[in-house]
Amino acid sequence: MTEPFYHAKHRVLRRTVRAFCEQELRPIAAEIDREARFPWEVVEKMGRLGYFGIQAPSGLGGAGLDTVSYVIIIEEVSRVCAAIGLCLSVHNSVALYPILAFGSSEQQQRWVPPLARGEKIGAFCLTEPNAGSDPGSIVATALPDGDHWVVNANKVFVTNGGIADVCLIFARTDPQAGRKGISVIVAERGVPEFVVGDLEDLCGMRANPVTSVRLNDCRVPRDHLLGKPGQGLAIGLAALDIGRVGIAAQALGIAQAALEEGVRYANERRQFGVPLSRHQAVQMMVADMATQVDAARMMVYRAAFMRDSGDPVSLAAAQAKLFASEAACTVTDSAVQIHGGYGYSKAYAVERYYRDARVTRIYEGTSEVHRMVIAREVLG
Protein backbone atom coordinates (compact mmCIF):
# COMPACT_ATOMS: atom_id res chain seq x y z
CA MET A 1 0.00 0.00 0.00
CA THR A 2 2.23 2.77 -1.27
CA GLU A 3 -0.61 4.65 -2.94
CA PRO A 4 -0.01 8.01 -1.18
CA PHE A 5 3.32 8.21 -2.97
CA TYR A 6 2.10 6.91 -6.31
CA HIS A 7 0.93 8.08 -9.69
CA ALA A 8 -0.65 5.81 -12.28
CA LYS A 9 2.72 5.80 -14.00
CA HIS A 10 4.27 4.04 -11.02
CA ARG A 11 1.76 1.21 -11.15
CA VAL A 12 2.49 0.50 -14.79
CA LEU A 13 6.19 0.81 -14.08
CA ARG A 14 6.09 -1.74 -11.25
CA ARG A 15 4.11 -4.17 -13.37
CA THR A 16 6.53 -3.73 -16.26
CA VAL A 17 9.66 -4.19 -14.14
CA ARG A 18 8.21 -7.16 -12.29
CA ALA A 19 7.31 -8.90 -15.55
CA PHE A 20 10.80 -8.31 -16.89
CA CYS A 21 12.50 -9.60 -13.72
CA GLU A 22 10.30 -12.69 -13.50
CA GLN A 23 11.02 -13.51 -17.11
CA GLU A 24 14.70 -12.64 -17.36
CA LEU A 25 16.24 -12.71 -13.87
CA ARG A 26 14.23 -15.29 -11.93
CA PRO A 27 15.44 -18.25 -14.02
CA ILE A 28 19.13 -17.38 -13.48
CA ALA A 29 19.21 -15.74 -10.05
CA ALA A 30 20.29 -18.85 -8.11
CA GLU A 31 22.77 -19.92 -10.77
CA ILE A 32 24.60 -16.59 -11.05
CA ASP A 33 24.85 -16.49 -7.26
CA ARG A 34 26.33 -19.99 -7.21
CA GLU A 35 28.75 -19.25 -10.04
CA ALA A 36 29.51 -15.67 -8.96
CA ARG A 37 28.81 -14.69 -12.55
CA PHE A 38 27.75 -11.28 -13.83
CA PRO A 39 24.89 -11.92 -16.31
CA TRP A 40 25.84 -9.72 -19.25
CA GLU A 41 23.17 -11.34 -21.40
CA VAL A 42 20.43 -9.83 -19.21
CA VAL A 43 22.31 -6.66 -18.31
CA GLU A 44 22.63 -5.73 -21.98
CA LYS A 45 18.86 -6.03 -22.35
CA MET A 46 18.36 -3.90 -19.24
CA GLY A 47 20.68 -1.29 -20.73
CA ARG A 48 18.60 -1.08 -23.89
CA LEU A 49 15.42 -0.77 -21.81
CA GLY A 50 16.66 2.16 -19.72
CA TYR A 51 17.52 0.50 -16.38
CA PHE A 52 20.96 2.08 -16.30
CA GLY A 53 19.78 5.65 -16.75
CA ILE A 54 16.67 5.70 -14.59
CA GLN A 55 16.81 9.35 -13.56
CA ALA A 56 19.03 10.67 -16.33
CA PRO A 57 17.18 13.05 -18.67
CA SER A 58 15.97 11.62 -21.95
CA GLY A 59 18.12 14.15 -23.82
CA LEU A 60 21.19 12.36 -22.45
CA GLY A 61 19.88 8.88 -23.21
CA GLY A 62 18.18 8.30 -19.86
CA ALA A 63 14.69 7.20 -18.93
CA GLY A 64 13.78 10.54 -17.35
CA LEU A 65 11.99 9.02 -14.35
CA ASP A 66 11.65 10.28 -10.77
CA THR A 67 12.97 8.98 -7.45
CA VAL A 68 9.80 7.01 -6.64
CA SER A 69 10.28 5.21 -9.97
CA TYR A 70 13.91 4.59 -9.11
CA VAL A 71 12.89 3.00 -5.81
CA ILE A 72 10.25 0.84 -7.49
CA ILE A 73 12.83 -0.46 -9.95
CA ILE A 74 15.48 -1.21 -7.32
CA GLU A 75 12.90 -2.89 -5.07
CA GLU A 76 11.51 -5.05 -7.85
CA VAL A 77 14.90 -6.09 -9.25
CA SER A 78 16.21 -6.86 -5.76
CA ARG A 79 13.12 -8.90 -4.97
CA VAL A 80 14.30 -11.33 -7.64
CA CYS A 81 18.06 -10.77 -7.77
CA ALA A 82 19.63 -8.48 -5.17
CA ALA A 83 23.08 -8.57 -6.78
CA ILE A 84 21.73 -6.91 -9.92
CA GLY A 85 19.67 -4.54 -7.77
CA LEU A 86 22.98 -3.58 -6.19
CA CYS A 87 24.62 -3.06 -9.56
CA LEU A 88 21.78 -0.77 -10.64
CA SER A 89 21.62 1.14 -7.38
CA VAL A 90 25.33 1.90 -7.32
CA HIS A 91 25.49 2.68 -11.02
CA ASN A 92 22.47 4.99 -11.01
CA SER A 93 22.83 6.74 -7.69
CA VAL A 94 26.47 7.01 -6.68
CA ALA A 95 28.14 6.88 -10.11
CA LEU A 96 25.75 8.47 -12.59
CA TYR A 97 23.97 10.90 -10.27
CA PRO A 98 27.10 12.85 -9.18
CA ILE A 99 27.98 13.39 -12.85
CA LEU A 100 24.47 14.72 -13.47
CA ALA A 101 24.49 16.89 -10.36
CA PHE A 102 28.08 18.14 -10.35
CA GLY A 103 29.48 17.47 -13.84
CA SER A 104 30.03 20.20 -16.40
CA SER A 105 27.90 20.08 -19.50
CA GLU A 106 30.89 18.76 -21.44
CA GLN A 107 31.46 16.01 -18.86
CA GLN A 108 27.78 15.07 -18.98
CA GLN A 109 27.81 14.84 -22.76
CA ARG A 110 30.84 12.58 -22.61
CA TRP A 111 29.87 10.18 -19.82
CA VAL A 112 26.12 10.22 -19.28
CA PRO A 113 24.84 8.76 -22.59
CA PRO A 114 26.97 5.58 -22.53
CA LEU A 115 26.34 5.14 -18.80
CA ALA A 116 22.59 5.73 -19.17
CA ARG A 117 22.36 3.13 -21.93
CA GLY A 118 24.33 0.60 -19.91
CA GLU A 119 27.10 0.50 -22.51
CA LYS A 120 29.44 1.55 -19.73
CA ILE A 121 29.07 0.68 -16.07
CA GLY A 122 29.88 3.09 -13.27
CA ALA A 123 31.48 2.63 -9.85
CA PHE A 124 32.08 4.71 -6.74
CA CYS A 125 35.55 4.34 -5.26
CA LEU A 126 35.73 5.79 -1.79
CA THR A 127 36.56 3.01 0.66
CA GLU A 128 40.20 2.17 1.34
CA PRO A 129 41.75 -0.50 3.54
CA ASN A 130 41.96 2.00 6.40
CA ALA A 131 39.13 4.36 5.55
CA GLY A 132 35.50 3.28 5.43
CA SER A 133 33.05 4.85 7.84
CA ASP A 134 35.55 7.71 8.22
CA PRO A 135 35.96 8.90 4.61
CA GLY A 136 37.99 11.91 5.73
CA SER A 137 40.90 9.60 6.44
CA ILE A 138 41.52 8.40 2.89
CA VAL A 139 45.10 8.50 1.70
CA ALA A 140 44.63 8.34 -2.09
CA THR A 141 46.16 11.29 -3.90
CA ALA A 142 45.65 13.06 -7.21
CA LEU A 143 48.37 15.59 -7.79
CA PRO A 144 48.42 18.06 -10.67
CA ASP A 145 51.11 17.58 -13.30
CA GLY A 146 50.71 19.70 -16.43
CA ASP A 147 47.44 18.76 -18.16
CA HIS A 148 46.91 15.76 -15.93
CA TRP A 149 46.28 14.50 -12.47
CA VAL A 150 48.66 11.80 -11.29
CA VAL A 151 46.45 9.51 -9.27
CA ASN A 152 47.60 6.99 -6.69
CA ALA A 153 44.79 5.13 -5.01
CA ASN A 154 44.05 1.77 -3.46
CA LYS A 155 40.29 1.40 -3.34
CA VAL A 156 38.68 -1.71 -1.90
CA PHE A 157 35.23 -3.31 -1.92
CA VAL A 158 34.34 -1.51 -5.13
CA THR A 159 30.85 -2.64 -6.12
CA ASN A 160 30.74 -3.22 -9.91
CA GLY A 161 34.57 -3.05 -9.75
CA GLY A 162 35.13 -5.97 -12.11
CA ILE A 163 32.98 -4.46 -14.87
CA ALA A 164 33.12 -0.71 -14.30
CA ASP A 165 34.43 1.51 -17.08
CA VAL A 166 33.86 4.84 -15.37
CA CYS A 167 35.07 5.11 -11.77
CA LEU A 168 34.57 8.04 -9.42
CA ILE A 169 37.82 8.12 -7.43
CA PHE A 170 37.95 10.02 -4.16
CA ALA A 171 41.48 11.36 -3.68
CA ARG A 172 43.36 14.18 -2.02
CA THR A 173 44.14 16.91 -4.52
CA ASP A 174 45.49 19.09 -1.71
CA PRO A 175 47.17 16.86 0.87
CA GLN A 176 47.57 19.75 3.29
CA ALA A 177 43.90 20.72 3.37
CA GLY A 178 42.50 17.80 5.39
CA ARG A 179 38.86 16.97 4.63
CA LYS A 180 38.61 20.02 2.40
CA GLY A 181 41.41 18.71 0.20
CA ILE A 182 39.48 15.70 -1.08
CA SER A 183 38.16 15.78 -4.67
CA VAL A 184 36.45 13.41 -7.11
CA ILE A 185 38.37 12.40 -10.23
CA VAL A 186 36.63 10.39 -12.94
CA ALA A 187 39.03 7.68 -14.07
CA GLU A 188 38.31 5.44 -17.03
CA ARG A 189 39.46 1.89 -17.21
CA GLY A 190 41.70 0.83 -20.07
CA VAL A 191 45.19 2.02 -19.21
CA PRO A 192 47.88 -0.16 -17.62
CA GLU A 193 48.09 2.06 -14.55
CA PHE A 194 44.43 1.33 -13.81
CA VAL A 195 44.44 -2.10 -12.18
CA VAL A 196 41.33 -4.09 -11.30
CA GLY A 197 41.96 -6.53 -8.45
CA ASP A 198 40.64 -10.05 -7.99
CA LEU A 199 36.98 -10.71 -7.25
CA GLU A 200 36.19 -10.59 -3.56
CA ASP A 201 34.84 -13.95 -2.38
CA LEU A 202 31.82 -12.58 -0.57
CA CYS A 203 29.09 -14.06 1.59
CA GLY A 204 26.25 -12.64 -0.52
CA MET A 205 25.57 -10.49 -3.59
CA ARG A 206 27.87 -12.91 -5.34
CA ALA A 207 26.78 -12.09 -8.88
CA ASN A 208 28.12 -8.59 -8.42
CA PRO A 209 31.83 -8.39 -9.26
CA VAL A 210 33.15 -6.58 -6.18
CA THR A 211 36.88 -5.98 -6.52
CA SER A 212 39.63 -3.62 -5.50
CA VAL A 213 40.65 -0.87 -7.92
CA ARG A 214 44.21 0.42 -7.84
CA LEU A 215 45.64 3.38 -9.69
CA ASN A 216 49.43 3.50 -9.76
CA ASP A 217 50.78 6.84 -11.02
CA CYS A 218 47.77 6.84 -13.33
CA ARG A 219 47.58 9.98 -15.48
CA VAL A 220 44.04 11.30 -15.78
CA PRO A 221 43.25 14.45 -17.83
CA ARG A 222 42.74 17.59 -15.76
CA ASP A 223 39.18 18.04 -17.00
CA HIS A 224 38.16 14.78 -15.32
CA LEU A 225 37.77 16.59 -12.01
CA LEU A 226 34.12 16.49 -10.97
CA GLY A 227 32.83 19.70 -9.39
CA LYS A 228 35.42 21.87 -7.72
CA PRO A 229 38.70 20.94 -6.06
CA GLY A 230 38.02 20.07 -2.41
CA GLN A 231 34.33 19.36 -3.05
CA GLY A 232 34.84 15.59 -2.86
CA LEU A 233 33.22 14.83 0.47
CA ALA A 234 30.26 17.08 -0.29
CA ILE A 235 29.74 15.24 -3.59
CA GLY A 236 30.11 11.92 -1.78
CA LEU A 237 27.52 12.83 0.84
CA ALA A 238 25.06 14.11 -1.75
CA ALA A 239 25.50 10.90 -3.72
CA LEU A 240 25.06 8.79 -0.61
CA ASP A 241 21.76 10.52 0.22
CA ILE A 242 20.24 9.11 -2.94
CA GLY A 243 22.38 5.98 -2.71
CA ARG A 244 20.94 5.23 0.71
CA VAL A 245 17.42 5.40 -0.63
CA GLY A 246 18.51 2.88 -3.26
CA ILE A 247 20.08 0.52 -0.74
CA ALA A 248 16.99 0.87 1.45
CA ALA A 249 14.87 -0.09 -1.57
CA GLN A 250 17.18 -3.00 -2.18
CA ALA A 251 16.81 -4.22 1.41
CA LEU A 252 13.05 -3.82 1.04
CA GLY A 253 13.05 -5.96 -2.11
CA ILE A 254 15.00 -8.73 -0.37
CA ALA A 255 12.68 -8.59 2.66
CA GLN A 256 9.62 -8.72 0.40
CA ALA A 257 11.00 -11.79 -1.37
CA ALA A 258 11.72 -13.49 1.96
CA LEU A 259 8.22 -12.70 3.21
CA GLU A 260 6.68 -14.21 0.07
CA GLU A 261 8.77 -17.36 0.31
CA GLY A 262 8.09 -17.66 4.05
CA VAL A 263 4.33 -17.39 3.52
CA ARG A 264 4.39 -19.85 0.64
CA TYR A 265 6.34 -22.42 2.62
CA ALA A 266 4.22 -21.92 5.75
CA ASN A 267 1.13 -22.75 3.71
CA GLU A 268 2.69 -25.75 1.98
CA ARG A 269 4.70 -27.52 4.61
CA ARG A 270 2.76 -29.72 7.03
CA GLN A 271 3.86 -30.68 10.51
CA PHE A 272 1.76 -32.22 13.28
CA GLY A 273 -0.96 -32.84 10.68
CA VAL A 274 -1.56 -29.23 9.67
CA PRO A 275 0.23 -26.62 7.55
CA LEU A 276 2.91 -24.64 9.39
CA SER A 277 0.72 -21.57 8.97
CA ARG A 278 -1.79 -23.09 11.37
CA HIS A 279 0.77 -23.04 14.16
CA GLN A 280 0.64 -19.92 16.24
CA ALA A 281 4.43 -19.77 16.56
CA VAL A 282 4.69 -19.40 12.78
CA GLN A 283 1.77 -16.98 12.61
CA MET A 284 3.55 -14.67 15.06
CA MET A 285 6.67 -14.75 12.90
CA VAL A 286 4.75 -14.02 9.71
CA ALA A 287 2.88 -11.16 11.37
CA ASP A 288 6.12 -9.55 12.46
CA MET A 289 7.69 -10.07 9.02
CA ALA A 290 4.75 -8.49 7.21
CA THR A 291 4.74 -5.54 9.60
CA GLN A 292 8.45 -4.95 9.23
CA VAL A 293 8.22 -5.07 5.45
CA ASP A 294 5.28 -2.70 5.42
CA ALA A 295 6.96 -0.20 7.75
CA ALA A 296 10.15 -0.35 5.69
CA ARG A 297 8.15 0.23 2.52
CA MET A 298 6.47 3.30 3.97
CA MET A 299 9.81 4.79 4.99
CA VAL A 300 11.54 4.03 1.70
CA TYR A 301 8.75 5.47 -0.44
CA ARG A 302 8.35 8.48 1.82
CA ALA A 303 12.04 9.31 1.43
CA ALA A 304 11.77 8.96 -2.36
CA PHE A 305 8.61 11.04 -2.44
CA MET A 306 10.22 13.76 -0.32
CA ARG A 307 13.15 13.88 -2.66
CA ASP A 308 10.83 14.27 -5.65
CA SER A 309 9.03 17.07 -3.78
CA GLY A 310 12.30 18.90 -3.26
CA ASP A 311 12.36 18.42 0.52
CA PRO A 312 15.60 17.81 2.42
CA VAL A 313 15.98 14.07 2.53
CA SER A 314 19.10 13.24 4.57
CA LEU A 315 17.23 12.27 7.71
CA ALA A 316 14.44 10.37 5.95
CA ALA A 317 16.98 8.57 3.74
CA ALA A 318 19.15 7.60 6.70
CA GLN A 319 16.14 6.36 8.67
CA ALA A 320 14.83 4.39 5.71
CA LYS A 321 18.22 2.79 5.08
CA LEU A 322 18.74 1.93 8.75
CA PHE A 323 15.27 0.50 9.22
CA ALA A 324 14.95 -1.33 5.91
CA SER A 325 18.35 -3.00 6.15
CA GLU A 326 17.77 -4.12 9.73
CA ALA A 327 14.30 -5.33 8.73
CA ALA A 328 15.77 -7.25 5.79
CA CYS A 329 18.06 -9.14 8.15
CA THR A 330 15.28 -9.90 10.62
CA VAL A 331 12.79 -10.93 7.95
CA THR A 332 15.21 -13.13 6.01
CA ASP A 333 16.26 -14.73 9.29
CA SER A 334 12.62 -15.53 10.07
CA ALA A 335 12.10 -16.88 6.56
CA VAL A 336 15.01 -19.27 7.08
CA GLN A 337 13.56 -20.24 10.47
CA ILE A 338 10.16 -21.04 8.92
CA HIS A 339 11.90 -23.24 6.37
CA GLY A 340 13.80 -25.08 9.12
CA GLY A 341 16.67 -27.19 7.81
CA TYR A 342 15.59 -26.57 4.22
CA GLY A 343 16.10 -22.85 4.75
CA TYR A 344 19.76 -23.52 5.45
CA SER A 345 20.09 -25.33 2.12
CA LYS A 346 20.98 -23.74 -1.19
CA ALA A 347 18.04 -25.65 -2.63
CA TYR A 348 15.76 -22.90 -1.29
CA ALA A 349 15.96 -19.24 -2.23
CA VAL A 350 15.69 -17.96 1.35
CA GLU A 351 19.26 -19.11 1.96
CA ARG A 352 20.42 -16.61 -0.68
CA TYR A 353 18.16 -13.86 0.63
CA TYR A 354 19.62 -14.39 4.11
CA ARG A 355 23.18 -13.97 2.81
CA ASP A 356 22.30 -11.06 0.52
CA ALA A 357 20.49 -9.11 3.24
CA ARG A 358 23.43 -8.99 5.63
CA VAL A 359 25.55 -6.52 3.70
CA THR A 360 22.75 -3.96 3.39
CA ARG A 361 23.52 -3.10 7.03
CA ILE A 362 27.14 -2.46 6.10
CA TYR A 363 27.60 -0.76 2.74
CA GLU A 364 26.88 2.84 1.84
CA GLY A 365 27.10 3.57 5.55
CA THR A 366 26.78 1.01 8.33
CA SER A 367 23.74 0.98 10.58
CA GLU A 368 25.92 2.58 13.23
CA VAL A 369 26.96 5.43 10.93
CA HIS A 370 23.32 5.94 10.06
CA ARG A 371 22.43 6.17 13.72
CA MET A 372 25.13 8.85 14.03
CA VAL A 373 23.63 10.75 11.08
CA ILE A 374 20.12 10.43 12.50
CA ALA A 375 21.17 11.46 16.02
CA ARG A 376 22.98 14.49 14.62
CA GLU A 377 19.87 15.57 12.73
CA VAL A 378 17.56 14.94 15.65
CA LEU A 379 19.74 16.48 18.36
CA GLY A 380 20.74 19.44 16.22
Added chain:
Amino acid sequence: MGIHCLVCIKSVVRAAPKGVGPRTPENSELNPFDRPALEAALQIREAEGGSVTALSMGPEVGLEALAEALAMGADHAILVNDRVLSGSDTLVTAQVLAAAVTRIGPVDFLFFGTRSADSDTGQVGPQTATLLGIPFLGGVKEIRRGDTAWEIRRVMDDWDELWQADTPLALTIHPRAYPPRSIALPGIAQAYDSLEIDTWRLADLGLTADGVGLAGSPTRVVRLQEVRRDRKCRMLEGEPQEQVDALVAHLGRLGAMESS
Protein backbone atom coordinates in the same frame (compact mmCIF):
# COMPACT_ATOMS: atom_id res chain seq x y z
CA MET B 1 1.77 7.79 -45.82
CA GLY B 2 2.51 4.39 -44.36
CA ILE B 3 0.21 1.80 -42.85
CA HIS B 4 -2.42 2.68 -40.27
CA CYS B 5 -2.81 -0.10 -37.73
CA LEU B 6 -5.65 0.07 -35.25
CA VAL B 7 -5.44 -2.26 -32.27
CA CYS B 8 -8.52 -2.90 -30.15
CA ILE B 9 -7.47 -3.63 -26.59
CA LYS B 10 -9.27 -4.39 -23.37
CA SER B 11 -8.58 -3.76 -19.72
CA VAL B 12 -9.31 -7.11 -18.08
CA VAL B 13 -9.91 -8.15 -14.49
CA ARG B 14 -6.77 -9.71 -13.12
CA ALA B 15 -8.23 -11.34 -10.05
CA ALA B 16 -11.81 -11.30 -8.91
CA PRO B 17 -11.84 -13.32 -5.71
CA LYS B 18 -15.53 -12.69 -5.05
CA GLY B 19 -17.12 -12.52 -8.47
CA VAL B 20 -17.80 -9.21 -10.16
CA GLY B 21 -16.75 -6.19 -8.15
CA PRO B 22 -15.77 -2.62 -8.84
CA ARG B 23 -12.98 -2.21 -11.34
CA THR B 24 -9.87 -0.60 -9.95
CA PRO B 25 -6.43 -0.08 -11.45
CA GLU B 26 -5.10 -2.61 -8.94
CA ASN B 27 -7.33 -5.46 -10.09
CA SER B 28 -7.13 -4.66 -13.81
CA GLU B 29 -4.53 -4.99 -16.49
CA LEU B 30 -4.07 -4.86 -20.23
CA ASN B 31 -5.44 -8.13 -21.62
CA PRO B 32 -2.37 -10.34 -22.10
CA PHE B 33 -3.86 -11.69 -25.36
CA ASP B 34 -3.87 -8.15 -26.76
CA ARG B 35 -0.14 -7.66 -26.28
CA PRO B 36 0.86 -9.82 -29.28
CA ALA B 37 -1.64 -7.83 -31.37
CA LEU B 38 0.04 -4.57 -30.29
CA GLU B 39 3.42 -6.09 -31.03
CA ALA B 40 2.34 -7.12 -34.54
CA ALA B 41 1.07 -3.59 -35.23
CA LEU B 42 4.30 -2.02 -33.94
CA GLN B 43 6.37 -4.34 -36.12
CA ILE B 44 4.35 -3.41 -39.19
CA ARG B 45 4.88 0.27 -38.42
CA GLU B 46 8.62 -0.30 -37.96
CA ALA B 47 8.86 -2.13 -41.30
CA GLU B 48 6.47 -0.04 -43.38
CA GLY B 49 6.12 3.31 -41.65
CA GLY B 50 2.76 4.66 -40.59
CA SER B 51 1.09 4.80 -37.23
CA VAL B 52 -0.50 2.65 -34.54
CA THR B 53 -3.70 3.62 -32.76
CA ALA B 54 -4.94 1.80 -29.68
CA LEU B 55 -8.69 1.76 -29.08
CA SER B 56 -10.55 0.51 -26.05
CA MET B 57 -14.11 0.50 -24.83
CA GLY B 58 -14.85 0.25 -21.14
CA PRO B 59 -14.67 1.92 -17.75
CA GLU B 60 -12.04 4.49 -16.86
CA VAL B 61 -9.49 1.90 -15.77
CA GLY B 62 -9.07 1.34 -19.49
CA LEU B 63 -6.97 4.51 -19.49
CA GLU B 64 -4.24 2.52 -17.82
CA ALA B 65 -4.25 -0.20 -20.45
CA LEU B 66 -4.12 2.50 -23.13
CA ALA B 67 -1.25 4.25 -21.34
CA GLU B 68 0.57 0.93 -21.36
CA ALA B 69 -0.05 0.66 -25.10
CA LEU B 70 1.40 4.15 -25.52
CA ALA B 71 4.41 3.16 -23.38
CA MET B 72 4.91 0.15 -25.66
CA GLY B 73 5.03 2.51 -28.62
CA ALA B 74 1.50 3.21 -29.90
CA ASP B 75 1.09 6.70 -31.37
CA HIS B 76 -2.51 7.45 -30.43
CA ALA B 77 -4.97 6.14 -27.86
CA ILE B 78 -8.75 6.45 -27.64
CA LEU B 79 -11.07 5.30 -24.88
CA VAL B 80 -14.78 4.96 -25.54
CA ASN B 81 -16.22 5.47 -22.10
CA ASP B 82 -19.82 6.11 -21.13
CA ARG B 83 -21.77 4.95 -18.08
CA VAL B 84 -24.59 3.63 -20.25
CA LEU B 85 -22.21 1.16 -21.90
CA SER B 86 -22.06 -0.86 -18.70
CA GLY B 87 -23.43 -4.37 -19.25
CA SER B 88 -22.83 -4.36 -23.00
CA ASP B 89 -22.42 -7.85 -24.42
CA THR B 90 -20.03 -8.79 -27.20
CA LEU B 91 -22.39 -7.76 -29.99
CA VAL B 92 -22.94 -4.28 -28.58
CA THR B 93 -19.21 -3.97 -27.85
CA ALA B 94 -18.53 -4.81 -31.49
CA GLN B 95 -21.13 -2.25 -32.63
CA VAL B 96 -19.54 0.46 -30.52
CA LEU B 97 -16.03 -0.45 -31.66
CA ALA B 98 -17.17 -0.51 -35.29
CA ALA B 99 -18.65 2.97 -34.88
CA ALA B 100 -15.39 4.17 -33.31
CA VAL B 101 -13.30 2.60 -36.09
CA THR B 102 -15.47 4.35 -38.66
CA ARG B 103 -15.01 7.66 -36.87
CA ILE B 104 -11.24 7.20 -36.65
CA GLY B 105 -11.08 7.00 -40.40
CA PRO B 106 -9.16 4.88 -42.89
CA VAL B 107 -7.52 1.86 -41.31
CA ASP B 108 -5.34 -0.70 -43.05
CA PHE B 109 -5.13 -3.34 -40.34
CA LEU B 110 -7.58 -3.80 -37.53
CA PHE B 111 -6.02 -5.97 -34.84
CA PHE B 112 -7.51 -7.87 -31.93
CA GLY B 113 -6.24 -10.40 -29.44
CA THR B 114 -7.76 -13.83 -29.95
CA ARG B 115 -9.79 -13.45 -26.77
CA SER B 116 -9.89 -11.71 -23.43
CA ALA B 117 -8.37 -13.19 -20.31
CA ASP B 118 -11.46 -12.48 -18.23
CA SER B 119 -14.60 -13.17 -20.29
CA ASP B 120 -12.88 -15.40 -22.83
CA THR B 121 -15.46 -15.24 -25.63
CA GLY B 122 -13.24 -14.56 -28.64
CA GLN B 123 -16.24 -12.96 -30.38
CA VAL B 124 -15.49 -9.23 -30.50
CA GLY B 125 -12.84 -9.37 -33.23
CA PRO B 126 -14.85 -11.32 -35.81
CA GLN B 127 -18.09 -9.51 -34.93
CA THR B 128 -16.52 -6.08 -35.40
CA ALA B 129 -15.05 -7.14 -38.75
CA THR B 130 -18.46 -8.43 -39.85
CA LEU B 131 -20.20 -5.21 -38.85
CA LEU B 132 -17.60 -3.19 -40.73
CA GLY B 133 -17.88 -5.49 -43.72
CA ILE B 134 -14.17 -6.14 -43.95
CA PRO B 135 -12.40 -9.50 -44.33
CA PHE B 136 -11.26 -11.32 -41.21
CA LEU B 137 -8.57 -13.88 -40.43
CA GLY B 138 -8.20 -15.43 -36.98
CA GLY B 139 -5.23 -16.79 -35.04
CA VAL B 140 -2.67 -15.19 -37.32
CA LYS B 141 0.98 -16.16 -36.88
CA GLU B 142 2.69 -13.96 -39.42
CA ILE B 143 1.97 -10.97 -41.63
CA ARG B 144 4.23 -10.09 -44.53
CA ARG B 145 4.05 -8.05 -47.67
CA GLY B 146 3.86 -10.24 -50.76
CA ASP B 147 4.40 -9.21 -54.36
CA THR B 148 0.77 -8.43 -55.11
CA ALA B 149 -1.01 -8.52 -51.75
CA TRP B 150 -0.41 -9.03 -48.05
CA GLU B 151 0.37 -12.60 -47.11
CA ILE B 152 -1.08 -13.85 -43.88
CA ARG B 153 0.03 -17.11 -42.31
CA ARG B 154 -2.05 -18.98 -39.80
CA VAL B 155 -1.79 -22.46 -38.36
CA MET B 156 -4.85 -24.60 -37.92
CA ASP B 157 -4.39 -27.97 -36.27
CA ASP B 158 -1.51 -29.46 -38.26
CA TRP B 159 -2.01 -27.25 -41.34
CA ASP B 160 -0.06 -24.17 -42.12
CA GLU B 161 -2.21 -21.85 -44.21
CA LEU B 162 -1.00 -18.96 -46.29
CA TRP B 163 -3.65 -16.42 -47.24
CA GLN B 164 -3.51 -13.46 -49.53
CA ALA B 165 -5.63 -10.46 -48.71
CA ASP B 166 -5.91 -6.77 -49.34
CA THR B 167 -6.44 -4.14 -46.72
CA PRO B 168 -8.53 -3.10 -44.92
CA LEU B 169 -8.26 -6.35 -43.07
CA ALA B 170 -9.19 -7.47 -39.56
CA LEU B 171 -6.98 -9.99 -37.77
CA THR B 172 -6.67 -11.70 -34.44
CA ILE B 173 -3.11 -12.54 -33.51
CA HIS B 174 -2.20 -15.95 -32.14
CA PRO B 175 -1.19 -15.66 -28.45
CA ARG B 176 2.21 -17.24 -29.09
CA ALA B 177 3.00 -15.32 -32.26
CA TYR B 178 4.63 -11.93 -31.96
CA PRO B 179 6.01 -12.17 -28.39
CA PRO B 180 5.39 -8.70 -27.00
CA ARG B 181 8.40 -6.47 -26.39
CA SER B 182 9.40 -5.50 -22.87
CA ILE B 183 8.32 -1.95 -22.26
CA ALA B 184 11.31 0.39 -22.16
CA LEU B 185 11.44 2.68 -19.14
CA PRO B 186 11.75 5.88 -21.21
CA GLY B 187 8.52 4.82 -22.94
CA ILE B 188 6.70 4.89 -19.60
CA ALA B 189 8.11 8.31 -18.73
CA GLN B 190 7.21 9.72 -22.14
CA ALA B 191 3.72 8.20 -22.20
CA TYR B 192 2.86 9.70 -18.83
CA ASP B 193 4.67 13.01 -19.05
CA SER B 194 2.28 14.07 -21.78
CA LEU B 195 -0.51 11.57 -21.51
CA GLU B 196 -2.78 12.05 -24.48
CA ILE B 197 -5.76 9.75 -24.52
CA ASP B 198 -8.92 10.89 -26.24
CA THR B 199 -12.12 9.97 -24.46
CA TRP B 200 -15.19 9.56 -26.61
CA ARG B 201 -18.74 9.35 -25.29
CA LEU B 202 -21.64 7.52 -26.86
CA ALA B 203 -22.96 10.71 -28.46
CA ASP B 204 -19.61 11.21 -30.20
CA LEU B 205 -20.28 7.98 -32.07
CA GLY B 206 -23.86 8.81 -33.02
CA LEU B 207 -25.22 5.96 -30.89
CA THR B 208 -28.05 6.15 -28.38
CA ALA B 209 -28.38 4.71 -24.88
CA ASP B 210 -31.27 2.38 -25.73
CA GLY B 211 -29.11 0.49 -28.21
CA VAL B 212 -26.22 -0.22 -25.87
CA GLY B 213 -25.47 -1.46 -22.36
CA LEU B 214 -27.71 -4.03 -20.75
CA ALA B 215 -30.74 -2.55 -22.49
CA GLY B 216 -29.35 -2.99 -25.97
CA SER B 217 -27.64 -6.33 -25.48
CA PRO B 218 -29.36 -9.44 -26.78
CA THR B 219 -27.42 -11.58 -24.29
CA ARG B 220 -26.67 -11.06 -20.65
CA VAL B 221 -24.95 -12.91 -17.82
CA VAL B 222 -27.69 -13.91 -15.40
CA ARG B 223 -25.62 -15.91 -12.95
CA LEU B 224 -21.99 -16.12 -12.04
CA GLN B 225 -20.87 -18.96 -9.84
CA GLU B 226 -17.48 -20.26 -9.02
CA VAL B 227 -16.84 -23.78 -10.24
CA ARG B 228 -15.32 -25.94 -7.58
CA ARG B 229 -13.26 -28.82 -8.77
CA ASP B 230 -12.83 -31.69 -6.38
CA ARG B 231 -9.30 -32.92 -6.27
CA LYS B 232 -8.58 -36.24 -4.70
CA CYS B 233 -5.19 -37.36 -3.59
CA ARG B 234 -4.55 -41.08 -3.57
CA MET B 235 -1.18 -42.40 -2.44
CA LEU B 236 0.04 -45.43 -4.36
CA GLU B 237 1.90 -47.99 -2.32
CA GLY B 238 4.28 -50.82 -2.97
CA GLU B 239 7.46 -51.14 -4.99
CA PRO B 240 8.06 -48.59 -7.79
CA GLN B 241 7.01 -51.11 -10.47
CA GLU B 242 3.77 -51.84 -8.62
CA GLN B 243 3.09 -48.13 -8.28
CA VAL B 244 3.68 -47.56 -11.99
CA ASP B 245 1.37 -50.48 -12.87
CA ALA B 246 -1.33 -49.15 -10.58
CA LEU B 247 -0.99 -45.66 -12.07
CA VAL B 248 -1.16 -46.95 -15.65
CA ALA B 249 -4.18 -49.06 -14.82
CA HIS B 250 -5.89 -46.11 -13.19
CA LEU B 251 -5.19 -43.77 -16.11
CA GLY B 252 -6.49 -46.51 -18.42
CA ARG B 253 -9.74 -46.68 -16.47
CA LEU B 254 -10.07 -42.90 -16.79
CA GLY B 255 -9.54 -43.19 -20.53
CA ALA B 256 -6.49 -40.96 -20.32
CA MET B 257 -4.16 -43.67 -21.47
CA GLU B 258 -4.42 -46.98 -23.26
CA SER B 259 -4.10 -49.75 -20.76
CA SER B 260 -1.95 -52.66 -21.80
